[in-house]
Amino acid sequence: MLTLPPFTYHAPATVSEAVALLAEHRGDVKLLAGGTDLLPNMKHRLFTPAHLVGLRSVRGLAEIAEKDGAVRLGPMVSIARLARDPLVEQRLPSLQAAAQAIAGPQLRQMGTLGGNLCLDTRCVFYNQTAFWRLALGYCLKKDGTVCHVVKAGKRCVAAASNDTAPALLTLGARIRVAGPLGTRDVALADFYFADGVRNLGLQEDEVLTGIEVPSPEAGQRSGFQKLRVREAVDYPSLSVAVSSALDAGGNARWVRVAVSALGARPHLVGSLESLTGSKLTSAAVAEIGRIAHRQCHPLTNINIDPAWRRDLIPVLVKRAFETCRLARAS
Amino acid sequence: MKGHAVVGRRLRKLDGLKKATGEAKYADDLELPRMLHCKLLRSPHAHARIRRIDFTRCRAHPGVVEVLEGAELPARYGVIPWTPDEQALAADKARFVGDEVAAVAALDELAAEEALALIDVEWEVLPALVEPEQALAAGSPQIHEGKKHGNVSKHVGLSFGDVDAGFAASASVAEEDFFYAGSTHAAIEPHCALAQYDAEGNLTLWSSTQIPHYVHRELSRVLGLPETRVRVIQPFLGGAFGGKSDPFALEFVVAKLAMKTGRPVKCLLTREEVFFAHRGRHPMKMRFKVGLAKDGRIEAVDSKILIDGGAYSSFGLVTAYYSGQLLTGPYTFGSYRFDSTRVFTNKPPCGPKRGHGSVQPRFAFEVALDMAAEKLGLDPIEVRRRNFVGENVLTVNGQTITSNGFLQCLDAVEAASRWKERKGKLPYGRGLGVAGSMYISGTAYPLYPNELPQSGIQVKLDRSGKVTIFSGGSDIGQGLNSLPAYLIAEEIGCDPRDCHVVVSDTDLTPVDLGAYSSRGTYMIGAACLEAGQRLWAMLSEAVGAKWGCPGAAVEGALGTIRGPADGQQMSFREAVQLAEAKFGTLGATGSYRTQKLGGDYRGGTIGASPAYSFTAHVVEVRVDVETGVWKVERVWAAHDCGKALNPTLVEGQIEGSVYMGFGEAAMEEMTYLPSGLHAGPSLLDYRIPTSLDTPDIEATIVEPIDPGGPHGAKEAGEGPLHPVIPAIANALYDAVGVRLTALPFHPAKVLAALRAKAKHDGLAESAERGAC
Amino acid sequence: MPAGRPPKTVLTLKVNGDSVELAVEPRTTLLEALRYTLRLTGSKQGCDKGDCGACTVLIDGTPTLACLTLAVECQGRAVTTIEGLARGPHVHPVQDAFDLCGALQCGFCQPGMMLSAAALLEANARPTRLQIREALSGNLCRCTGYKQIFDAVEVASGQREVAERDPRPTTGGES
Numbered sequence A: 001m002l003t004l005p006p007f008t009y010h011a012p013a014t015v016s017e018a019v020a021l022l023a024e025h026r027g028d029v030k031l032l033a034g035g036t037d038l039l040p041n042m043k044h045r046l047f048t049p050a051h052l053v054g055l056r057s058v059r060g061l062a063e064i065a066e067k068d069g070a071v072r073l074g075p076m077v078s079i080a081r082l083a084r085d086p087l088v089e090q091r092l093p094s095l096q097a098a099a100q101a102i103a104g105p106q107l108r109q110m111g112t113l114g115g116n117l118c119l120d121t122r123c124v125f126y127n128q129t130a131f132w133r134l135a136l137g138y139c140l141k142k143d144g145t146v147c148h149v150v151k152a153g154k155r156c157v158a159a160a161s162n163d164t165a166p167a168l169l170t171l172g173a174r175i176r177v178a179g180p181l182g183t184r185d186v187a188l189a190d191f192y193f194a195d196g197v198r199n200l201g202l203q204e205d206e207v208l209t210g211i212e213v214p215s216p217e218a219g220q221r222s223g224f225q226k227l228r229v230r231e232a233v234d235y236p237s238l239s240v241a242v243s244s245a246l247d248a249g250g251n252a253r254w255v256r257v258a259v260s261a262l263g264a265r266p267h268l269v270g271s272l273e274s275l276t277g278s279k280l281t282s283a284a285v286a287e288i289g290r291i292a293h294r295q296c297h298p299l300t301n302i303n304i305d306p307a308w309r310r311d312l313i314p315v316l317v318k319r320a321f322e323t324c325r326l327a328r329a330s
Numbered sequence B: 001m002k003g004h005a006v007v008g009r010r011l012r013k014l015d016g017l018k019k020a021t022g023e024a025k026y027a028d029d030l031e032l033p034r035m036l037h038c039k040l041l042r043s044p045h046a047h048a049r050i051r052r053i054d055f056t057r058c059r060a061h062p063g064v065v066e067v068l069e070g071a072e073l074p075a076r077y078g079v080i081p082w083t084p085d086e087q088a089l090a091a092d093k094a095r096f097v098g099d100e101v102a103a104v105a106a107l108d109e110l111a112a113e114e115a116l117a118l119i120d121v122e123w124e125v126l127p128a129l130v131e132p133e134q135a136l137a138a139g140s141p142q143i144h145e146g147k148k149h150g151n152v153s154k155h156v157g158l159s160f161g162d163v164d165a166g167f168a169a170s171a172s173v174a175e176e177d178f179f180y181a182g183s184t185h186a187a188i189e190p191h192c193a194l195a196q197y198d199a200e201g202n203l204t205l206w207s208s209t210q211i212p213h214y215v216h217r218e219l220s221r222v223l224g225l226p227e228t229r230v231r232v233i234q235p236f237l238g239g240a241f242g243g244k245s246d247p248f249a250l251e252f253v254v255a256k257l258a259m260k261t262g263r264p265v266k267c268l269l270t271r272e273e274v275f276f277a278h279r280g281r282h283p284m285k286m287r288f289k290v291g292l293a294k295d296g297r298i299e300a301v302d303s304k305i306l307i308d309g310g311a312y313s314s315f316g317l318v319t320a321y322y323s324g325q326l327l328t329g330p331y332t333f334g335s336y337r338f339d340s341t342r343v344f345t346n347k348p349p350c351g352p353k354r355g356h357g358s359v360q361p362r363f364a365f366e367v368a369l370d371m372a373a374e375k376l377g378l379d380p381i382e383v384r385r386r387n388f389v390g391e392n393v394l395t396v397n398g399q400t401i402t403s404n405g406f407l408q409c410l411d412a413v414e415a416a417s418r419w420k421e422r423k424g425k426l427p428y429g430r431g432l433g434v435a436g437s438m439y440i441s442g443t444a445y446p447l448y449p450n451e452l453p454q455s456g457i458q459v460k461l462d463r464s465g466k467v468t469i470f471s472g473g474s475d476i477g478q479g480l481n482s483l484p485a486y487l488i489a490e491e492i493g494c495d496p497r498d499c500h501v502v503v504s505d506t507d508l509t510p511v512d513l514g515a516y517s518s519r520g521t522y523m524i525g526a527a528c529l530e531a532g533q534r535l536w537a538m539l540s541e542a543v544g545a546k547w548g549c550p551g552a553a554v555e556g557a558l559g560t561i562r563g564p565a566d567g568q569q570m571s572f573r574e575a576v577q578l579a580e581a582k583f584g585t586l587g588a589t590g591s592y593r594t595q596k597l598g599g600d601y602r603g604g605t606i607g608a609s610p611a612y613s614f615t616a617h618v619v620e621v622r623v624d625v626e627t628g629v630w631k632v633e634r635v636w637a638a639h640d641c642g643k644a645l646n647p648t649l650v651e652g653q654i655e656g657s658v659y660m661g662f663g664e665a666a667m668e669e670m671t672y673l674p675s676g677l678h679a680g681p682s683l684l685d686y687r688i689p690t691s692l693d694t695p696d697i698e699a700t701i702v703e704p705i706d707p708g709g710p711h712g713a714k715e716a717g718e719g720p721l722h723p724v725i726p727a728i729a730n731a732l733y734d735a736v737g738v739r740l741t742a743l744p745f746h747p748a749k750v751l752a753a754l755r756a757k758a759k760h761d762g763l764a765e766s767a768e769r770g771a772c
Numbered sequence C: 001m002p003a004g005r006p007p008k009t010v011l012t013l014k015v016n017g018d019s020v021e022l023a024v025e026p027r028t029t030l031l032e033a034l035r036y037t038l039r040l041t042g043s044k045q046g047c048d049k050g051d052c053g054a055c056t057v058l059i060d061g062t063p064t065l066a067c068l069t070l071a072v073e074c075q076g077r078a079v080t081t082i083e084g085l086a087r088g089p090h091v092h093p094v095q096d097a098f099d100l101c102g103a104l105q106c107g108f109c110q111p112g113m114m115l116s117a118a119a120l121l122e123a124n125a126r127p128t129r130l131q132i133r134e135a136l137s138g139n140l141c142r143c144t145g146y147k148q149i150f151d152a153v154e155v156a157s158g159q160r161e162v163a164e165r166d167p168r169p170t171t172g173g174e175s
């Protein structure tokens, strides 16, 4: 078997208890939600915390509700529930599509939205056993000094591989974080950094306690596309989420596109302002694809041909717009 | 001749419900009191000399009970007795990343794992030879010092007929380079072995092996114990596909540790370690040349093959032969030449994977055949039909073909796929492709020369009517635990459900050589018939005596024995009691003996089989030309397995084979970093198709009765894998006009090929336009 | 267990209907607890990190990977393993159909596969072929090519007949 290293397990009942435990064991503690990312990583000895704080018994972290102009999602909502929840289906179609494309059925039941948003970045040189990484000579992200993807690189470029993140980015989501000093809200766009070692704006003693997505405007639609080798189980080789709001005349009030699974953070495509006020014709969508293509440079951080992944950005952008679904009134 | 009561019926397996309820015990399900857990220390270097191993820190770990190093098990072994080049734990040097160098037995797995990190090994790192070309380059160090030919593991060059004249006479010649990527078995059960050494000096090994007999022999030799003191038991096996048909380090190590500690010791490989154990499909670089006469007859075939063997020999000697010897059907070759070289490299050793040695050249040949036929404007099915080798013939390399249902296979897939109406008429992006193949149904000869039977069966008849059958056959999922019951029940008229089959235990069951070369049904089946007929002779004579009729007039089926007179019948149990009263305690044996077969030249016996199976597939693909992503819409697979003893089990073998070949075509590849480290030794990075990826498969069984097989049966487990890969390649060509010659056909490659073609076509078009 | 590790916790689980108490280290996975502590070895391990589905069990009726579930997090929950799928002396219709259809080749993936299939039928009595494919897509099988598995789920849900129904005296679960 792949053994887990020894640790002490804690099951707090409230967020503040959880935060207190995290603060108490700072430097040697991890939060455990569904465990589908953390436990394989611990089996690989990427993390060997002496303490695990389980969120399973913390109450009130699994809501799905729309109030005060926002859809509120608890971090402990399972991916499977996102994939079938009627409110998510009506209001946030791209998030639902993303959830449906995550891993396989059992993992969707076990994995949570919070865990997905806080997923560790992934790389062929990193998501390996302790023996394998020893044989490699380790890498910058863990125990070593060089990056094997960008040899002279000083920054880790392991891939952000969480499928809900690009969808939520294009939906303008904000997250709420609780720490020893209270809670703070952050735009999801500001939550991720381009550093694969620590790509999250989250302190070790903080807990992600809620996700808030502005209620869709009239005429808002969203779509999601994922490229994977197999039709189940596989992490994304490339994922694209799009969202836009059209006015009564069919002109775009805004357009957002996110591309992920390429570098250390999901990339919110810039320079799309020029599309404001125009129709999203196929020529316009092709132009968006070209803009996204110019801004993204996949690397050999996963074992799928990077040139091909880049080539497919415009195709996935086009298909994401084609499969966009209108957010319906709740 | 009476009809069949059991044979040909869709009966359950004898052990199906054991598997369905979780009752079936696989190796890691076994546990013994005081059992220790063993972990193996592996080399982090692809090629390195071991200067010193120091266990001081390791022994100090509170959980450690015993350690082991290579010097304690010095004997070299290998599944082929001519090439023993493996050692349970490397004593002098490690030859790939993951090669075993030391072992620890501890109180639990975690302790063993922690203790491994406390073993200090001093290494002298040597240059890693990762690609076969590197290994062949002048001045490269030898991976196995003292071998005669540098890093060549085996070279075979054979020629039949005048190949050059054949090409000269050809109207169409196709010549192309092909690459078949290495792939692995990925059985879902990881290897596991448990050993116990008792106070009387008997060693028992439970192991997830598909060759208990060879493990028995090698264990005894390496451990220095008499064979009578060694017992090998194969519990339920969670898939093998050739991946468990070598003796493995863990088997020797747990045995030795059990002897050293006097406690049972278990070792369970992690999934990553299974990738290091490997023995999977060899990567092959192949140059193929196929020449056709104007009417499509195959005049000449020539191949040059470079085989990447990995660090040890394993079955490599056979692989080198099979890469050439098994290609000479189902088509007649006017002349044939092959030149195959297996080379050692510093990677996990390759070995036999389902369709051993012949899947790779079959891919190259079937694509090259299409290329050559296209130039002549011949339909791919038609060209295959025209070259049909026939029944009861000798192939160009001297193999004897008995029954041959290949034409019926072609007819079946042609009709089922509506080939005639649809081929060439599908819209751009969709296509049909065909391929055929042949495979052995057992090898004529055992791996070590001897005059003994290759399979044996013993049967005990109890006066209760219970039939106990002792079979050494290795069930790896194909149904070999049930086959003896079906066949014995057919012969002696009992109900197969009243049979208890005792299997794969070298103390209890007669020798069977193991689950390889698709030999089980044919050879164990033959042994069953012999034993069953001997028993029936006694039963029918005793019953005949009672009824006053000749034994030949007595018939039995499914537990009821009938006489010639109206209403004359008795239960099987009564018949047994009559026979027991007459002859004493009842039992019988049967065996399958080696036949002299094969061409009269060096190597002519390798690839010689008492019978051959034949297969044809048609595949329909759909290509997404924007992304290169392709899907197999459907596979029509027709397989000649002779008489299907249980059609449900045969269909399972056909479907499983198609699936596995599809995986190799679509996504599977053993990839390595330049250092020789496996790039993704997990079931996440080495992707095998899921239930959403697997194609729709329509299996058809073709049943020409083979004169030698039990009730006319031949193999079904390996043959049907071959054609799916070239059929996919041919279908992709039909769909989008690009020839894919390197496996696997990643969408990235398909898209690149499409773009290259568009560019080329565009250039050609503009050149044309420029010209006018 | 060698000394020096965090102490064991005593848990109560409902396993296949029985209330059982067991002591585990916090790091013990549910799969390890089932296989090596409770000796319910029907749940299999093929990767131990979420890639294969062989370890699938039902927790409160939901297919879950036991290799990525901490035993301590199962306190008070109901776990069904393959050993508990049969109803008394009668095998579950899924088990019977898998056997009839030849889906049990090596059988190693099948405890997990059958539990996923049983959970599917619990939620959807007559699933389509595509729904079957989707529900089983987290359970890798290397032997069958999945076809006989899909067929078996259709047989278990009464949507398909087998060519020949070999009876078994013990299979009261015949559907």
Ligand SMILES: Cc1cc2nc3c(=O)[nH]c(=O)nc-3n(C[C@H](O)[C@H](O)[C@H](O)COP(=O)(O)OP(=O)(O)OC[C@H]3O[C@@H](n4cnc5c(N)ncnc54)[C@H](O)[C@@H]3O)c2cc1C
Residues within 6 Å of the ligand: A030, A031, A032, A033, A034, A035, A036, A037, A038, A039, A040, A055, A075, A079, A101, A102, A103, A104, A107, A110, A111, A112, A113, A114, A115, A116, A117, A118, A119, A120, A161, A162, A163, A164, A202, A206, A207, A208, A209, A233, A234, A235, A236, B684, C049, C050, C051
């Ligand atoms: C075989 C396999 C395939 C997969 N395929 C995909 C895929 O295709 N797409 C995809 O997106 N994911 C995939 N995953 C990853 C994973 O299953 C999902 O991302 C899942 O949603 C992670 O959630 P979790 O609750 O299991 O996370 P956990 O493992 O519990 O946690 C992950 C990380 O987030 C932290 N964390 C969790 N919750 C919080 C919180 N509330 N506050 C602060 N930090 C928190 C944890 O400390 C940990 O560092 C796959 C996993 C496996 C094993």
Ligand code: SF4
Residues within 6 Å of the ligand: A122, A123, A124, A125, A126, A139, A140, A141, A142, A146, A147, A148, A149, A150, A155, A156, A157, A158, A196, A301
């Ligand atoms: S991108 Fe570089 S530093 Fe980051 S995990 Fe991969 S190899 Fe390590």
Ligand code: FES
Residues within 6 Å of the ligand: C044, C045, C046, C047, C048, C049, C050, C051, C052, C053, C054, C055, C056, C065, C066, C067, C068
């Ligand atoms: S053993 Fe749990 S998913 Fe493979």
Ligand code: FES
Residues within 6 Å of the ligand: B188, B238, B239, B477, C103, C104, C105, C106, C107, C108, C109, C110, C140, C141, C142, C143, C144
């Ligand atoms: S039956 Fe062997 S892996 Fe599924």
